[in-house]
Amino acid sequence: MIPLAVPDLTGNEKKYLNDCIDTTYVSSVGTYVNRLEEMVGEATGSRLAVCTSSGTTGLHAALTAVGVGHGDLVILPTFTFIASANAIRHCGAKPWLFDIDPSTWCIDVSQVERSLQEECTVSIDLNGKKTVTHSATGQRVAAIMPVYTLGNLPDMSKLHELAGQYGLPLIADAACAIGANYWDEAANESKRLGRLADLSVFSFNGNKTITCGGGGAVVGANERQLAHVKHLTTTARVWPDYDFDEVGFNYRMTNIQAAVGVAQMERLDRFVGRKREIRKWYKDSLSSYSDSAGVSLFPDTRGCSCWFSGIVLGKGQGFKQAKDVCERLKERGIEAKPFWKPVHLQAPYADCPVAKKEGGTSTDVADGLWDRIVTLPCSTNITDGELEAVSDAVREILLGQSRG
Numbered sequence: 001m002i003p004l005a006v007p008d009l010t011g012n013e014k015k016y017l018n019d020c021i022d023t024t025y026v027s028s029v030g031t032y033v034n035r036l037e038e039m040v041g042e043a044t045g046s047r048l049a050v051c052t053s054s055g056t057t058g059l060h061a062a063l064t065a066v067g068v069g070h071g072d073l074v075i076l077p078t079f080t081f082i083a084s085a086n087a088i089r090h091c092g093a094k095p096w097l098f099d100i101d102p103s104t105w106c107i108d109v110s111q112v113e114r115s116l117q118e119e120c121t122v123s124i125d126l127n128g129k130k131t132v133t134h135s136a137t138g139q140r141v142a143a144i145m146p147v148y149t150l151g152n153l154p155d156m157s158k159l160h161e162l163a164g165q166y167g168l169p170l171i172a173d174a175a176c177a178i179g180a181n182y183w184d185e186a187a188n189e190s191k192r193l194g195r196l197a198d199l200s201v202f203s204f205n206g207n208k209t210i211t212c213g214g215g216g217a218v219v220g221a222n223e224r225q226l227a228h229v230k231h232l233t234t235t236a237r238v239w240p241d242y243d244f245d246e247v248g249f250n251y252r253m254t255n256i257q258a259a260v261g262v263a264q265m266e267r268l269d270r271f272v273g274r275k276r277e278i279r280k281w282y283k284d285s286l287s288s289y290s291d292s293a294g295v296s297l298f299p300d301t302r303g304c305s306c307w308f309s310g311i312v313l314g315k316g317q318g319f320k321q322a323k324d325v326c327e328r329l330k331e332r333g334i335e336a337k338p339f340w341k342p343v344h345l346q347a348p349y350a351d352c353p354v355a356k357k358e359g360g361t362s363t364d365v366a367d368g369l370w371d372r373i374v375t376l377p378c379s380t381n382i383t384d385g386e387l388e389a390v391s392d393a394v395r396e397i398l399l400g401q402s403r404g
Contacts, residue, residue: 006381026256066171074094076095175203199225212258212260286391332393377390
């Protein structure tokens with residue numbers, strides 16, 4: 001079976017894990033945690049990084065650090081893995097759900113701008129602090145949380161502008177985007193992720209480009225908030241005694257996880273380079289079938305880290321057809337899967353507000369996209385021969401569909 005996405009553990013992972021065992025530093029104290037934080041910070045252009053037990057706990061801590069709390073709303077694209085919404089709910093808040101841009105699959109920034117203007121009121125206290133209130137629910141809008149879908153980025157320059165205009169923290173769910181860069185059209189330059197938002201959160205889950213088996217990391221432009229994240233994730237303990245100054249979390253990464261992460265980060269450039277080669281392979285081998293089979297490929301914005309690659313079935317197709325393609329690929333020894341179901345269609349979030357939109361239903365792009373997606377094998381250690389086998393099988397299946 002050609003797997004969908006498995007880690008390449010052929011570097012120093014075993015050596016560093018043995019070092020943890022030999023030194024007995026297997027828990028949350030150890031040199032590898034510090035080394036991984038340094039490596040992630042350097043790779044992303046952030047002066048600091050805070051390693052966490054998962055990407056979700058990193059998001060929860062980041063949102064808590066910027067003041068998101070009970071009864072608040074957080075601006076979030078509906079097309080995301082449910083962990084993004086879960087982190088918001090763990091704060092006692094709700095996601096305010098937005099559609100996506102079809103060219104990036106990231107949050108529709110124009111919809112965010114329009115909704116802040118037309119669906120909210122802004123008050124300013126005597127100290128100049130702004131409070132944004134969602135008019136329909138009376139809830140405070142506490143943050144903007146874009147998601148870097150597949151390693152693509154939305155218009156972060158505009159989101160940064162909106163965040164400043166409305167006094168809102170900008171927290172980026174960068175779970176799958178390590179190794180990506182942001183191309184700033186206005187400045188005509190590439191920027192690293194670590195300073196694009198107040199705080200940005202990566203995941204190191206098993207299917208990510210860089211894995212620790214689990215875990216995550218928080219980076220950002222605001223060092224005070226990063227220090228607060230560090231404090232929160234280490235139980236809010238005030239050293240050296242057992243004193244605690246707020247409700248904290250035990251969200252620390254273990255030294256064992258970090259040891260794997262350090263070995264992975266040593267090959268970050270090679271892994272991201274291979275992900276981009278895989279995306280190009282599928283584009284070159286399958287794009288000619290866009291007319292005959294009615295398929296399209298994943299978006300590939302400048303600087304994308306290309307976490308996952310795959311195809312989008314033609315309009316008129318749906319989840320049944322996507323599952324059928326996956327089953328037919330499985331029969332040929334190839335693992336493929338559908339992708340995220342939007343948050344507004346998930347039972348725990350059925351009561352969340354959805355932003356309005358002019359000229360269509362409020363989530364028409366996400367609604368018309370999600371059930372046609374098929375992700376294809378994209379492990380960093382996949383061989384060219386395996387890629388060729390996948391492409392051949394996809395062409396055979398799609399051509400059969402186009403004729404039938």
